[in-house]
Structure formats: structure tokens, C-alpha cells
Amino acid sequence: MILRIKQALFITLISIALSFSLNSFSGDRIPFIGNWPSISGSDSILRPPSAGKGDPPFISLDEAAAKFQSKNVVFIDSRDPADYDIGRIKGAINLPFDLLEEFWPKVVGGFDKEKEYVIYCSGDECELSLFLGREMKSQGYPKIFIFFGGWREWERAKLPVER
Template identity: 30%
Template sequence: MNYSNSIHQVGIFIFISLIFSISTNFFRSDSIDYISKGFDKVESLDDLNLNSEEGIKEVSFEIAQNLFEKETLFIDARAKEYYLDGHIPGAICFDDFDSLSNEIDNRIQNNEFFVVYCSDDDCGSSEELSYQLLDEGFTNIYLFKGGWKQWTDNSMPIQQP
């Protein structure tokens, strides 16, 4: 091994990093799978069961629409300025996570579920917020990935100030 050769050095760094990353992921308590599995999907209305496995589940537009009709709590994960421009009727939005968490606590009972959405499939903030809420102890979270875009594309009711 020629340690002065830059390409060899690159190889050494990659090799050491591989060894460390594999071993730490093996031994740590919060290790993750090498291949991401994504979220469980709620395929039909029958799957909407309070006693089903807890965690974050993805819902389609049709399911989100049904949940809206059942007056389920919607959480808007977008920035406040977008929320104020228009949102799903009854949805709540807080820039401060603790305030949001308290508000959800006040509004839901007995581990009831709620729906989190953001702009569209690409925004990512609904997923991030869902994980934060899961860490906070909320266990029945539905993620509506189609979000605000799919909601308005389907001419669903909106609330504006």
C-alpha cells in the first residue's frame, strides 16, 4: 500500500468508514435497516381501526377525505404563512412544536388518530413532524402525503382567513 498515493488514501478512508459504519449500526440500540421500507399504507376504510398497529401510516386522498368528513383533526405541517393563505378547514398549525403538541393533547382523547399533511408529496415536513410527534408519544398518526396540492386539485373545501 502506497500511503502517499491520493487514490490509495481515498480507498483507505472509504474502507475505514465502511467498517465503522457497519459495526456501529450493528451494535447501536437505534440501528436502522440498510434498505428503507417506507410507511405502512392504509389501503381501505376498513383498515382505519383504532386498535391497529401503532405508528405512522400513509393515507390516500380518498381516506383523507373520509377522515375529514368524520371531523378528524388535521395538522398542517407547512410554515404559518402558507397556512394563513389557506388550509384544510379545521386544521391547526403552530410554528412552535410544544404549543402544537399541547394543542393536539387538548383536542384528542384516548389515543385517537389525527392526520398530518404539508404542501405535496415532495415537501417532507409532514413526515418530519410525524416522527417528532411519534417521539413525543402520539402513536396513531396518519400521513396524507398528497397534501395541500392534492386537496385543492380535487376542489375540496378550504378555509381562508
């Protein structure tokens, strides 16, 4: 029995070494200590009533939190710059749908179609994220996700923000 336990510990140590070294170099790496919502019901997906069939997929708060940890995911705040300045999901880029003509050329120029984009807005009946998601999808961005719970859910779950 002692031998079995020793062997099991040895295998565990190898696994720790491999998983930690892979996670330090992989493109899909996640932080060792992550941020997860501490509220219940974070896996329910909110959808606007106007959502249609061909729209980009909607994701729940916990899916957004999962994507937030990946380096290949960009968060886009579709609200006006005034709201964005007051508070936003940490690292989010501002691309206000109402000022799209002005912002699109200077913001979207650096976008990579291989990356995933999570679009959100305030979370209160705000459909800017859906409209922007439709626009980006029609412009040929294949990996668009809409986090309709938005800023309100994110902030309430005490996930990382910038102000």
C-alpha cells in the same frame, strides 16, 4: 309479487329510519352529503423517498377525504403560519414543524390521544408532515396518518378549504 315489494319497501323504510337515527348520534357519524374528490387516481398513495419502515402510515387523497368526514379525526397543517394563512384544509390546526418548540406547548396541550391525526403539508416535495408525524408518534400519539398528497392534491380535488 306486489306483497313482496311492499314487504321489501317496509324493510327499506326501517333501515332508513335506523341508519339515519344512528348516524345522527354516533361518534363515527358522517355527513349525509359528503365531499369526495372528483378527480381520478385519488386512491394512489404518495410517499416521500425518505419514508422508512417505522414511519406512520401514509394515506391517499380519498382516504384523507374519508377521514375528513369523521368527527374523531383532526387535520394538522405542518407548514409555516404564512402558508397556513393563505389556505388550508377546512378545520385544520396549524402545527408548523419548523416552529415546533414555540407551537407545541400551546397546540398539543389540547390533543386527545384517542383521536386520529392526519398530518399534511404542501404536497410538493415537502417532508414537514413526515417529520412532524415521526415526532408525534414518538410522543405517544398512536393514531397518526400522513397525507403526503397534501394541500396541493386537496385543493386540486376541490375539497373543503379555508382561507
